[in-house]
Amino acid sequence: MRQKLFLGAACLLALNSAAAQSPDPRPLEREIFEQLIEINTSDSAGRTREAAEAMQRRLIAAGMPAADVQVVGHDPKYQNLVARYRGRGGSAKPVLLMAHLDVVDARKEDWSHDPYVFREDSGYFYGRGTNDNKAGAAMLVANFIRYKREGFVPDRDLIIVLTADEETGGEAIKWLLNERRALVDAEFALNTDAGGGELRDGKPIVFSVQTAEKMYLSFQLEVRNKGGHSSIPERDNAIYRLSDALSRLSRYNFPVSLNETTRAFFLSAAPSQPIRMAADMRAVARTGNPAAARRLSAAVPYYNSVMRTTCVATRLFAGHADNALPQLARATVNCRILPGVPPDSVERVLARVFGDTAVHMSRIEEPTPSPASPLRPDVMGPVEQLAKKIWPGTAIVPEMSTGATDGLYVRNAGIPTYGVSAIFDRVDDVRAHGRDERVGIEAFHNASQFWYELVKAVSKGGPAA
């Protein structure tokens, strides 16, 4: 008992002296977050330069050399912040830390409050970008300032990149990778804009690490016809031919194909599932069992998307008058292609499924392939250790996004990228891009602490292996 008391006092002393050295980081994190939210960086407002410069001023004021904190971009409207925190100058390549400054447009009349006013209410911060992705940008900047104040010197350089058009095009990150490679070149990247944590009944359950993204590719389908008077229909009708092709697509499934990430996803997700589903997840991950895959696909559309390439009709347009036979029928088919699958092969499969040479197919854009990043131990190790320390009992789950972020382009440029936003949220109430976007106050500060420690852990030089 006595000894316990003594230990308790010693711990208190230790805590006090630690507190004296490093002040509570929360006020700074909050202040930066608030400043970012209140600069409207939606595409229509176009104020990313202002946001980038505000962060630039803070980092320079904290003692970073001006030459290491640059505001650059391919277009005056889309300006990025790139800040390099110098390390000891060893041989290890830098680590790139990613977030984006831009947000999806929000209309004041759709929200309960002005989306560009930072607001705190019942345990949440509200405002456009609180979730996607200004919390990430704020914590990266706040942590660099913390490191500077402590006099922390990493073994390798650390680079923050805050991009300006993640939501609308990804041109900013492509430009940096293609035209300013030396500024952002890194051994690997950590992305605040992907991954995350799942809260169930207020408890942290799953910590996701995004290591792969599907490739995005849309096709335009067109059937043309000579047309004519609708009072004299003919067998050959553009609308019917197109809709026949689309209904064949609706019945087609691309083959099930798992990779390192999606196998790990099902294996680590299984323990938190009901017995039958857990068994199916393990069977799919271990042997690709077709019956198990069928049941998972039928039960949860997301699992279906995780296991295979998908292509779905998203738009339809046809005809020119109520009383005329259609001369043109047009549809858009949007595909999300598994990493490593060539787009040409998907196009060939679609042509076979449509089975009609009158259906002309063209690509709406050229896709950016994005290889899955390997589950490397020098990244996954510290991530797992820290996640388990801060959120005990959570399962660490690698994931492949079915959507896309700037990380897609970074992987495409040969830099493995790991999405670890570390922000825990309910999965049944996702408000990113939507109205009354918010982030939990505790969730925000905890994620910031996770990043503070993670970046320190991975800054210790080259690969552990």
Ligand SMILES: [Zn+2]
């Ligand atoms: Zn985002």
